[in-house]
Amino acid sequence: MIVSRVSNKKLSPFFILIGLTLLLLLVFSVVQQQQASSAYSPSEFLSGVNGRVVPNERPPRDDMVAAQAAGIRIGDDGAAAALDQWYGEFSARKTKSGPNPIAYERRMAELAEAEALETSPRALDMGELGTAKMLMIPFEFNGSDTLATCDENGDPVADSMVDGPLHGTIPDPSLDGDNNTIWTDDFSIDWYQELMFGDGVGVVRTDLNDGAGVDLTGISATNWYEEQSEGLYSIDGDIYPAWIQLDHSVAWYGWDGDELNPEGTGYPCDGTPSGYGFEFTIDVANKLNEIDPGFDWAQYDTDGDHIVDHLMVIHAGVDNSAGGGAYGNYQLWAHSWDVYCDKGDGNGLTVGCQVEGEDTPDDESDDIYIANYTHIPEDADIGVVVHEYGHDIGLPDYYDQTGVTSNSTAHWIVMSGGSWSGVLGGAQPAPFNPWARYFFGWAEPTVIDYDDAAQMFTIGQSDPTPADTEDSVWINLPDQPVEIENMAGDGKGLHTLLGNNVSHMLMHEFDLSGATEPVFTFTTYVSIEEDWDYTYVKASTDDGATWTVLLNEEMFYGTENVNGTPVWDGPGGLTGTYEGTLTYDLSDFAGESSVWFAFDYVSDTAVQEPGMWVDNFSLDDGDMNLYSSDLEDTSDWENTDGHGGPGWEEVPYSEFYSHYYMLEWRNDQGSIASEGHKEQYYSLATDQAGWLVDKFPANVPGLLVWYRNNFYSNNQAVNGGREFDPPATGPKGELLLADSHYNPIVWSGGWWDPDAEAPAPSFSNRRGAMDGALTLDETPAWMIHDYADSTAEVMDFGSREAVSSFHDSMRSVPGWVFPGNGFVYNADEDASVVIAGADNYTTQIRALADDGVNIGNDLVGFWGFSVGGQALGSGNPGDTNSQFGVNIELVEAAEDGSWGKINFYNQMAEFSNSVDMEDVNGNAGSEFTLTYTTMVENTGTETIDEINVAYALDAALTLDSMSADVGTVDEDAGTWMIMDLAAGETATLTVMASGTVESMETLSTAVTANDGILDLGPWFLDTDVNTYVYFLPAIFTTPSR
Structure with missing residues (x-):
């Protein structure tokens, strides 16, 4: 059996992407944290921090790296399915991760405070401001390990023998035909000083550009953050002046339970050999204290919470997200995560490990802990640094974490694929999106309503924003009403309030002193994340000091903790899906004068399904009814979230979610990130091991139209049937780009493969979406090898007609294609985003062109039919009067590309x-x-x-x-x-x-x-x-x- 990194191992979780219903809980948590330095001891403070179950890993460089990690070759039979499975497993881990919980909660609390005052964090001087202090520690692997290895069935095979690597052993990538990897023959401490806090590492890769190499002068993580914040935020810090040597090989820490070893013989028999995968960070800290016992950790705690603010560690060797070099899947994968230690308090592993003050156990005032950390490879570019540090200061990922699609954020933003942009891969990472800059307190957007009077705006690039221009323009749309029904009965009922890391109780006290065979029944509808979250039905006879978990007669409950979820409380928890009546025999409590009966909804670190509804309570003793309630009045039940608020809500009711467009101007000069727009890449298939790419530019200067929809808490664009959510079929998410050129880019053979009777291989949307801006000129030429094959002809896949306006009466996704074989197919499942509609509208459907391989014209004969519950038609919201009337026209652009003038009208x-x-x-x-x-x-x-x-x-x-x-x-x-x-x-x-x-x-x-x-x-x-x-x-x- 292949076990995942955290399988059957209990960790305390953290919560991510919290909904509006969690706002009170979130503010409570942050207030507690902000008081930590004065009102709480370090151990008390850390006990309230819910850490991430799994690491937040950097996305793989490209499909070739993912294929290598999956142990397959692109193009082989079954490779596509195997690659999809690998992405699915990789992404499944990601759904249980997220940003640094401490930073995220603080930022969200400040955001809630600002918006309650109808202003912004920037206006209140809130956010990530000033200069942060970071500690960086390089480390290498000075040991060897003999690791038990098993085949895919869990049967032992020959052990894997691994040693190293030490730093300085990464071979020159040019010898393998590489043209996109940063490299030097001496990754020294001075090198990292310049990469992180200095003025860049200068000229590298002199094998390129006819010996001139690539000049990275001026490109550093500090400079990038100063440009993105327009001087409001900076990073400074120290790099420990020696490589810390660990006693194990990299495989001890980096070889995860679902990863095939480079030899192709098997997997680690018991999962990650070190335990979970964060142990290298603990070992680095312990080794540093061993060789430098007087090291001053406290200087890196600038906010007084007794936690090192920003810890970043550097591992020797190539990162697994870039293939891992000779070590392949043995290597570590760059990530942001938390460390866990057993503090001897009976709670097992909890967030935080003490690194200073252990010599004064009775005095916590000098205790310092490490908790959140980021981790990068020896040959790091600034892309991986600024991306992982973005998690450290509170941002989630915006790429699709399911692996099903790549979504339209593509390489436009650093917290998606844009961390890999640049003249060398990751050398000039993309900017933050407008919401992120607002979240950090760095930007003050101009906000209008969709039906405001017509007006002109001059929007400047954000890094830096030119004088007399807007940073961005946000267009508010009417809130979206969502009806929350009573799924368990008629009239009123109760439903669990959703949230991550919650315990929501619904309780009632009964007198069973005269009962002999009491039975409690209720009607319910259950849709709870299976084997991760639960509702426990419990009883207590000592006023809740202890509880007995009850089992229902229908035998609908979890019987074992298959995922190692930390909210497991033994067999009996309701999880998965169920609709009907549940019956609980309370005979064991007959004769008791005070029996508390309770529902306890408990959830883990992330991902919420709809929850649980209850109605029609009845307590009977034989033919005698002792209690009944149709829940039209619930005042006799105690209802708590544990923090002074309710944990269950009355249904039915209507919920309202905000959504809006964000207009942002992008340029190709003026900052590190803007320069990176000129340097997009497409990885090529080649016989050599090196990273060989074609380069092409994004279509900037231009205007990006982002659609933020707060109904969704992530960017899993088509996950779980979301594709068919209203108002039309296509991608939907928290923050996606309305791609101005949403139709798929196809290779020379066309969109359809007649021989396979299936869509042909297509241009990756991570690259294809990079012509998504509104411009006054046609898109630039994209000279790329056909089918991304280094031996194929170089062709122009760009040079598309300019699109200079956005109208919400016009479709924004490519819809369906009917090739005539009885089935319809997504023209491009990833592309763009379904824009807002006042009502449902149709989804476009087209036939094949006369050549039988390309997409043709509208298939009008299919209009009025439906696919997935959504009607087919032109796809234009205007055809069904479903638009809000938002119109944006780009009318002028600066000669240097630094601003664009737009005309907004309704x-x-x-x-x-x-x-x-x-x-x-x-x-x-x-x-x-x-x-x-x-x-x-x-x-x-x-x-x-x-x-x-x-x-x-x-x-x-x-x-x-x-x-x-x-x-x-x-x-x-x-x-x-x-x-x-x-x-x-x-x-x-x-x-x-x-x-x-x-x-x-x-x-x-x-x-x-x-x-x-x-x-x-x-x-x-x-x-x-x-x-x-x-x-x-x-x-x-x-x-x-």
């Missing part, structure tokens, strides 16, 4: 079409008349200059007349033009047509329109024609005798 024409008769019944040859009506209302805030409507009558109809209350009608052309329709005004067109009943048929008239922005329709107005049929009467005769 324009929305609402069309309604009708025919007076949907059915015509008559004798053959009889005449009939149909009346069609089209009404147009300007529901926006601005006058619409011109609207055009066109009618195409069914060929069996004759136009009798066209008339309108305003505008110009051309009967011969079948058109109607309206000029200057003011906000709030309506216009109506009436069309009269006649026909003759000939046979049973459907007459279909098509209406199309242009609202000054978008070609709308066709809308089909159908009338069924039915002819009367006469039958001769039957004649009955009397048979002769």
Whole structure:
């Protein structure tokens, strides 16, 4: 059996991506932390910190690294499925991780405080401000290990023998055809000083650029953060002046239970040999204290919470996220995480390990601990540094952590794939997104409402923002109502309030002194993260001092802790899915005068499913009912979250979630991150071991349109059926880019593979989304080897037509393709984001082009059908009047690319079409008349200059007349033009047509329109024609005798 890094090993968790319902709990936690230096001892403070169950690992460099980690070769039979499985397993770990919990909670509490005052953290001088102090410690592996190895079935095979590596043993990558890896023959302490806090490492890789090499002068982590914060935040610190030597090999710490060893013989028999995978950080600290017993750890605790603020360790060798070099899966994987130690208090492993003050056990005032840490490789670029440090100061990842899709954040932001951007991989990582800068207190966005008056904005690049320009513009949309129903019964019921690391109790005291065989029943709907979260039904006879977990007669409960979740309290917890009645026998408590009966919903570090609903409580003793409640009144139940608030909520009710667009200007010069936009990469398949890439630029300068939707707490764009959530089919998440060029980029063979009868290999969306900005010029040329094969022809996969405007009446995702084989396929599942709609709208469906391999035109015959519950159509929200009327036009850009001028306006024409008769019944040859009506209302805030409507009558109809209350009608052309329709005004067109009943048929008239922005329709107005049929009467005769 392959065991994961944390399988069956108990850790205290932390909570990530908390919802609005957790705000009170979150603020409570942070207030507790902020008081730590004065009101709490270090041990008390740490006892309230919930650490991360698993590390927050840097995403793999590319699919080739992932394939190597999975032990497969891209292109081999079954490789695609194996790669998907590897990404799924890698990402499953990530869902239980997140940012540094201490920093995240502090930032979220400050954000809540600022927004409660209707202002921003920047306005209140909150956030990550000033100069942070970091301690960096390099370490190497001076030992050897003989490691028990098992095959995929868990059966022992030959042991794995591993030693090293020491630092300075990474070979020159140029010898293997590499053109994108940073390298020096001496990764010295001075090198890291310049990389981190200095002015860059200067010229490297003199094998490139005809011997000129690559000049990284000016590129350091400190400079990058100072540019991103516009001088509000900086990093300083110290690098320990020697490589700490550990007594083990790297495999002792880095070889995880699901990783095939480089020899391809097997997996570690008992999971990560060191235990969990954070032990190297503890060992580094202990070794440092051993060789330098007077080391002053306290100087790195600047906020007085007795925890080293920012600890970063550097391991010898190539990182596993870049392939691990000769050590492959034995190597460590760059990450952000927490350390755990047993403090002898009976609580087992908890966050934090003491590194100073152990010689004064009765005095905690001089105690210093390490807790959160980040970890980078010897050949680190600043991309891995600033990405992992981003977690350390509170940010989550924004790439899709399921591995199913790559989502449209792509390489646009550092907390997604953008940590790998640059002239060498990771040398010039992408910027933070606008919300992150707001979260850190570095930016003050201009905020407007979607229906505000038209206005012009000049938006500047954020690093630095030019004078007299906006940092970003946010466009608020109406809050989204979400109905929370009572899934357990009629009328009112109760539902668990969701959250991570919670214990939500619902309790009632019963007198069972006269009962003999009491039984408690209730109706329920359960949808709880299976084998991770639980609801325990309990009873207590000592006022809650101790509890007995109860088992239901239906035998729906967990029986073993298969995932090692820390909230496990023994068999009996309700987990997974169930709908119906549950029955609990309380006979063991008969005769007791005080029995507390309780529901206790407990959750782990991350991921929430809908929860548990309860209704229709009944306590019976034989034929006698002792208690019943339909929960219309719940005041007789104690309801607590353990922090003074309720843990269960009354249902049904409506919840409202905010969502908005964020407009951000990007440039290709002026900062480290902006320069990196010119240096995107596509990894190439090659016979050599080195990282060989084609380089291409993003389409900047340009305007990015981000859609932030607070209904979602992550960027798992299509996970769990989210793809089919309203308002249309496609990617959805917390923060995604509305890609201006959302249609898939295809290799030379086209989108469809006729031989395989399946979509052909396609351009990676992590790269394809990098033409997603609005620009005034066509996208730049992308000269890339076809199929990313170093032996194939170099072709231009860019040079696409400029898109300079965003209209929320127009589709933003590529939808479906029907190739004619009876199935529909995603044109590009990853691409862009489903933009907001006031109501549901359709999803585009297209056929193949005449060549049989590329995507063709709309498949109008399929309109009105549905896939996954979502209707097919043009995909344009404007066709169903579902848009909010948000329109953004890029009208000008600075010559140096430092700003763009946009025109914002709210324009929305609402069309309604009708025919007076949907059915015509008559004798053959009889005449009939149909009346069609089209009404147009300007529901926006601005006058619409011109609207055009066109009618195409069914060929069996004759136009009798066209008339309108305003505008110009051309009967011969079948058109109607309206000029200057003011906000709030309506216009109506009436069309009269006649026909003759000939046979049973459907007459279909098509209406199309242009609202000054978008070609709308066709809308089909159908009338069924039915002819009367006469039958001769039957004649009955009397048979002769």
